[in-house]
Amino acid sequence: MKQLLLVFCVLTVGAGWELAVHAQDQVEIFWRYTAPSGACEIAAFSAATGRLFVTVGGGIDVVSTRDGTRVAEMAIPDGFHATSAACTGDVVAVAWAADDKRERGRITFYNAEKLTEIANYSAGFLPDMIVFTPDGKRLLAANEGEPTDDYAFDPEASISVMTAKHGWKEATVREAAFTKFNPQREELMAAGVHLFGPHDATVAQDVEPEYIAVGGDSRVAWITLQENNAIAELDLEAAEITAIHPLGLKSFRSLGNPGEAKLVSLATSTGLDVSDQDGGARIRHWPIWGMYQPDGIATFQQEGENYLVTANEGDPRDYIDFHEALPVGQLAAAKIALDHCNPGRRLTGDEQLGRLEVSRAAGDSDGDGDLDKLVCFGTRSFSIWRCTSLSHNSEDPSPSPSPEYRGGGSLEQVFDSGNDFEQTIAAVAPELFNVDSKGNSATDVRSTERGPEPENVAVFEVGRRRLAAIGLERTGGAMLYDISTPAEPLFLKYLPPQNSGGKRDLAPEGLVLIPAEQNASGKPLLVLCNEGSGTMTAYEIGLE
Secondary structure, three states: OOOEOOOOOOEEOOOOOEEOOOOOOEEEEEEEEEOOOOOOOOEEEEOOOOEEEEEEOOEEEEEEOOOOOEEEEEEOOOOEEEEEEEEEOOEEEEEEEEOOOOOOOEEEEEEOOOOOEEEEEEOOOOEEEEEEOOOOOEEEEEEOOOOOOOOOOOOOOEEEEEEEOOOOOOEEEEEEEOHHHHHHHHHHHHHOOOOOOOOOOOHHHHOOEEEEEEOOOOOEEEEEEHHHOEEEEEEOOOOEEEEEEEOOEEEOOOOOOOOOOOOOOHHHOOOEOOOOOOOOOOOEOOOOEEEOOOOOEEEEEEOOEEEEEEEEOOOOOEEOOEEOEEEHHHOOOOOOOEOOOOOOOOOOOOOOOOOOEEEOOOOOOOOOOOEOOOEEEOOOEEEEEEEOOEEOOOOOOOOOOOOEEOOOOOEEEEEEOOOHHHHHHHHHOHHHOOOOOOOOOOOOHHHHOOOOOEEEEEEEEEOOEEEEEEEEOOOOOEEEEEOOOOOOOEEEEEEOOOEEOOEEOOOEEEEEEEOHHHOOOOOOEEEEEEOOOOEEEEEEEEOO
16 A cells, blocks of 8 residues: 655745755655564665565564565574675675674675575674675675673674675685774874773774775775764775774754855754753754764765765663763762863753763863763764765876775765754654654653664665665654755655554664665665564655
């Protein structure tokens, strides 16, 4: 059954903000799938078979993209659980993380049609995301290296680089380590990399890779280091981490997006809602800063330049004896002092900043033991960054679709969505404003933490337009933007979570795009995997 979702109009949202939509644009529900074992988390599309391989509570569900029915399942090996899947040609790879965090994970390659095992290789500790390079010759695994709950064992993070020789039955496996950055710990911290693990953790122990985006030429990849508020850069030929880029802090007390000289409307400002005790959706400017801490990441190339798109979720560390997040109103009781120049020190009421969670390990700018800034987790936004680490060939200064990779360099933020997400939800779906992802949640309850919590991002092309979809873990659903002009994206549509059969889509995690030419209807499908509800919804995108 298909349900028309898009109203064909121009909708005014917030102060002076227009949501522009073409009259021919349509978004419909193509199908919806419910996993018997629950927890749909990550899906990978196999064009060769027309199937989705979905990580679920019971292992891997194999789902037809024609109608959203399950056609097969793949069981979990003893002692492991599925964290990610990826497809290329007629091959599907699955990342299996060990239940015991002290054990290494595995990457298994299967025939996507017959589901027979091709090969099985050791990976690093907690392989949390895998991806094939566009040329299909390599598979990368982000080995998060998360510590045990008691922090007694904190393994080193790494990126596994697997290269097929004569198919995946025979592959070389190299591990790109972060150990070379261990002597640079103080330098990285001074630059803004959030390194703070207990027990004198090294850089290699402290960083925790999450998602990987691979450049179109299959020569470079970027990896989000979420807890560290940074992005690492990987040279695939050398299997070497070449740089760690700090992302800095976002101010919530000023207007405008990076690079803009003039003030803009409140709808694109940097305010946020910080309290569940302030009478509802109250998006205001506060003297606080946010670590971007992106989870999902995607990349695209335009006019010879490479761009990254990040979903700035935020993620504090929380273990048995180590809790990074603390409400502002509880800092004094925890004997964490605010500097006398900290502009938030007199705003600690519950209807002000008192209930907002901030980091006890960030904000001490001068190293004197008190907090000069109040720094929260995530920025409730998505950002676009220009990569200066990919340079044009010096002998040919003209733009090239595949510029020469030279490594290093830096990232420049060209856009941030400000408080668009909270403004949009408050205007078009107020019943979902900063709800939790557990179902039947009251509104505003997540304002004290990370708000709508942008989790993941997918970038794809429809006709002449380049689009980005950003999934909102707490609110549910996804935001759809036209990013054809990277510095000036256009908000198109909020795709709300579906609610049928008494079950609402909860906690979207993975996003997958199925191109129009590989979908039976002839239109592209955007598939959202909802971890909390164990559902998967396919949106048919018809944009002019």
